[in-house]
Amino acid sequence: MPSDRxxxxxxxxxxxxxxxxxxxxxxxxxxxxxxxxxxxPRSAGRRVRTYLGDTEVRELSGDALRGAxxxxxxxxxxxxxRHAPGVADAGGIAVDKSSAYRMDPAVPLIxxxxxxxxxxxxxxxxxxxxxxAIPLTIVLAPLQRAYGLRxxxxxxxxxxxxxxxxxxxxxxxxxxxxxxxxxPAANAYPHVLHGNVIPGxxxxxxxxxxxxxxxxxxxxxVLDAPSLRMSVTTVRVPVIVGHSAAVWVELDADxxxxxxxxxxRDSPGVMVVDDPTAQRYPMPRxxxxxxxxxxxRIRRDAGTDNGIALFxxxxxxxxxxxxxxxxxxxxLLRDR
Amino acid sequence: MPSDRxxxxxxxxxxxxxxxxxxxxxxxxxxxxxxxxxxxPRSAGRRVRTYLGDTEVRELSGDALRGAxxxxxxxxxxxxxRHAPGVADAGGIAVDKSSAYRMDPAVPLIxxxxxxxxxxxxxxxxxxxxxxAIPLTIVLAPLQRAYGLRxxxxxxxxxxxxxxxxxxxxxxxxxxxxxxxxxPAANAYPHVLHGNVIPGxxxxxxxxxxxxxxxxxxxxxVLDAPSLRMSVTTVRVPVIVGHSAAVWVELDADxxxxxxxxxxRDSPGVMVVDDPTAQRYPMPRxxxxxxxxxxxRIRRDAGTDNGIALFxxxxxxxxxxxxxxxxxxxxLLRDR
Numbered sequence: 001m002p003s004d005r006x007x008x009x010x011x012x013x014x015x016x017x018x019x020x021x022x023x024x025x026x027x028x029x030x031x032x033x034x035x036x037x038x039x040x041p042r043s044a045g046r047r048v049r050t051y052l053g054d055t056e057v058r059e060l061s062g063d064a065l066r067g068a069x070x071x072x073x074x075x076x077x078x079x080x081x082r083h084a085p086g087v088a089d090a091g092g093i094a095v096d097k098s099s100a101y102r103m104d105p106a107v108p109l110i111x112x113x114x115x116x117x118x119x120x121x122x123x124x125x126x127x128x129x130x131x132x133a134i135p136l137t138i139v140l141a142p143l144q145r146a147y148g149l150r151x152x153x154x155x156x157x158x159x160x161x162x163x164x165x166x167x168x169x170x171x172x173x174x175x176x177x178x179x180x181x182x183x184p185a186a187n188a189y190p191h192v193l194h195g196n197v198i199p200g201x202x203x204x205x206x207x208x209x210x211x212x213x214x215x216x217x218x219x220x221x222v223l224d225a226p227s228l229r230m231s232v233t234t235v236r237v238p239v240i241v242g243h244s245a246a247v248w249v250e251l252d253a254d255x256x257x258x259x260x261x262x263x264x265r266d267s268p269g270v271m272v273v274d275d276p277t278a279q280r281y282p283m284p285r286x287x288x289x290x291x292x293x294x295x296x297r298i299r300r301d302a303g304t305d306n307g308i309a310l311f312x313x314x315x316x317x318x319x320x321x322x323x324x325x326x327x328x329x330x331x332l333l334r335d336r
Numbered sequence: 337m338p339s340d341r342x343x344x345x346x347x348x349x350x351x352x353x354x355x356x357x358x359x360x361x362x363x364x365x366x367x368x369x370x371x372x373x374x375x376x377p378r379s380a381g382r383r384v385r386t387y388l389g390d391t392e393v394r395e396l397s398g399d400a401l402r403g404a405x406x407x408x409x410x411x412x413x414x415x416x417x418r419h420a421p422g423v424a425d426a427g428g429i430a431v432d433k434s435s436a437y438r439m440d441p442a443v444p445l446i447x448x449x450x451x452x453x454x455x456x457x458x459x460x461x462x463x464x465x466x467x468x469a470i471p472l473t474i475v476l477a478p479l480q481r482a483y484g485l486r487x488x489x490x491x492x493x494x495x496x497x498x499x500x501x502x503x504x505x506x507x508x509x510x511x512x513x514x515x516x517x518x519x520p521a522a523n524a525y526p527h528v529l530h531g532n533v534i535p536g537x538x539x540x541x542x543x544x545x546x547x548x549x550x551x552x553x554x555x556x557x558v559l560d561a562p563s564l565r566m567s568v569t570t571v572r573v574p575v576i577v578g579h580s581a582a583v584w585v586e587l588d589a590d591x592x593x594x595x596x597x598x599x600x601r602d603s604p605g606v607m608v609v610d611d612p613t614a615q616r617y618p619m620p621r622x623x624x625x626x627x628x629x630x631x632x633r634i635r636r637d638a639g640t641d642n643g644i645a646l647f648x649x650x651x652x653x654x655x656x657x658x659x660x661x662x663x664x665x666x667x668l669l670r671d672r
Contacts, residue, residue, distance in 0.1 A: 002612035006630060046339050061394060083660035113653055151639060151640070152639075153567075153584060155569075157493070157533045157571065157573070175515050176515050178511060179511050179512050179515040189624075190615035191615065191621070193574055195428065195572055195574065195576060195620075195621060196575065196577060196619055196620055196621040197493045197578075197580045197619060197620050197649070198617075198619055199580070199582070199612075199618070199632070199633050199660075200612050200617045200633070201646040207593065207633075207635035207636065208635065209612070229639040229640070231637045231638075231639035231640055231643065231645060232490075232639075233491075233584075233645055233647065235493065235580075235647075237493070237573055237574075238531065238574050238575075239531055239532060239533060239574075240531060242533075244533045244535070244571075246491035246535070246571060246582075247370045248489060248567050248569075257543065276535075276536045276540050276543075276545070277540045279527065279537065281532055281534075281535050281536045282535070283533060283535070284532055284533050285527070285528060285531060285532040286527075296535070296542075297535050297536070297569065302567075302568045303488075303489070303565040303567035303568075304567060311535040311571075313533070
């Protein structure tokens with residue numbers, strides 16, 4: 001890192017994750033000397049207010065990123081593959097939110113609360129996990145360290161914004177159609193999401209969704225547990241922001257739920273919200289806008305030896321994406 | 337059963353399940369000689385169109401049910417406990433949708449597709465399982481018979497109408513508030529359900545929701561598998577009608593997913609909807625109004641030996657409640 005006040009660029013700045021990223025840089029007063037915004041030709045020319053002033057969004061071209069010290073990639077994997085190596089070659093660091101480099105052994109895959117120690121292995125590109133794998137590993141890592149993990153089962157309840165602003169906008173439009181008594185339309189996604197639950201919409205890899213494959217592979221990589229047994233089903237629900245998951249964990253040793261609550265309360269990035277009798281548990285509507293992973297419904301799973309069940313919710317645009325990337329950049333500055 | 341054209345009564349006729357039951361009796365042309373409707377004092381006096389004519393809903397009183405041959409109970413467990421024994425004593429049969437008698441060893445708990453053979457054990461009361469246990473046992477029974485069940489994990493995605501018309505109406509009102517940009521209110525449920533996912537709202541039994549306890553106990557009883565290991569998390573989602581579940585099944589023997597699809601296609605009450613590459617899978621918006629349990633996403637669970645993952649959706653008011661009860665009554669007539 002050439003400077004303690006790096007020149008920063010955000011690629012995909014007008015998307016769901018990119019827009020949140022620009023806001024979070026401001027919230028956290030990230031010490032950038034400059035902040036340039038890039039997007040697809042469709043969004044180029046738009047002006048965005050950032051904490052460093054009113055900025056015109058530009059179309060990404062060949063050499064645009066050459067002068068940047070840190071470039072956040074919040075666009076598609078193809079964009080990252082085309083432009084991140086050039087950033088690294090020019091001496092900058094690409095902090096990539098896309099899936100392009102997550103499974104590249106030469107690129108560290110970082111969740112700061114879990115494996116910040118691997119960040120120094122980077123050679124100009126740092127990958128960020130998928131928006132389910134980030135909160136999942138934040139919850140699992142303390143359990144892994146204290147008890148050992150034998151098997152993890154995950155059913156997700158994923159928000160529309162995880163598929164980009166297109167689906168979030170479409171969910172909003174569908175809500176208005178349903179409220180007006182007319183028939184909602186589906187364009188951004190294969191089916192109407194409002195008033196529905198969709199166990200698909202992702203590209204398939206054999207019988208699994210691409211999302212299921214990613215969650216398993218990335219969780220194993222972040223936890224450095226390459227053979228961890230995992231069973232995952234990913235499902236889209238009619239929520240704008242906030243991914244949730246029902247999780248069952250088979251531990252190597254018996255754990256008391258009270259001890260687990262205490263352990264998680266002391267873990268970074270976690271907020272324990274767990275008093276179901278008082279109707280307190282994690283919910284996307286409550287976690288949206290927050291950077292913590294809310295965890296609750298922590299209890300013994302009587303169906304499994306050393307089994308624990310829990311439920312979490314996290315803001316998929318913040319901690320599941322933008323906040324994680326900004327935290328990575330903060331670590332890069334600190335460890336300079 | 338004293339007659340092949342029984343006098344029928346429906347208790348709780350103006351509720352979500354009871355209203356559906358009255359409609360389904362008509363759809364299936366149930367051969368009733370009379371159909372009387374009962375509800376709480378609040379709804380008494382209302383008139384309902386049934387297939388046997390325009391009927392006034394009456395308040396349930398002491399002897400009202402004495403002349404009925406079949407009484408469907410679609411109200412609370414307390415109402416069933418107060419009135420079902422009297423129906424049985426008078427020679428009628430109470431077909432109970434409430435939880436009152438589900439775990440009573442003297443009362444059979446029936447899902448016609450699964451354990452119709454136990455119906456003859458009744459002594460004037462027949463219980464119907466909970467709206468998750470019914471579709472779950474319909475899906476599990478063929479797997480149990482063909483391969484044996486070792487462990488079942490279930491994460492539910494349950495519709496508002498499962499908590500009664502109050503929550504379904506409230507979800508509708510919340511949708512209108514969200515569409516208007518105003519703040520939705522929660523009264524029927526502890527939290528706003530629209531745009532949210534709520535892993536609670538049920539009464540707690542220790543660390544488990546009452547719903548989780550019911551699903552486990554009733555599934556074991558219907559499958560006659562009292563020690564089946566089960567791990568269940570119940571969650572409410574912003575859907576009006578249609579309960580769904582992500583399910584993982586550990587079998588006693590390895591099963592090929594193609595064989596499972598063929599097995600389930602030939603099983604009563606099941607419709608296989610399973611071509612995720614073509615974006616075909618079960619969804620509540622698609623299953624609402626149908627009597628089949630839609631099953632899809634059938635695949636190997638690589639995380640577990642002999643593991644299978646699947647996803648189902650079922651209309652919680654129809655097959656999850658009313659249709660099951662009417663099918664029970666049809667069996668009672670047939671086996672008379």
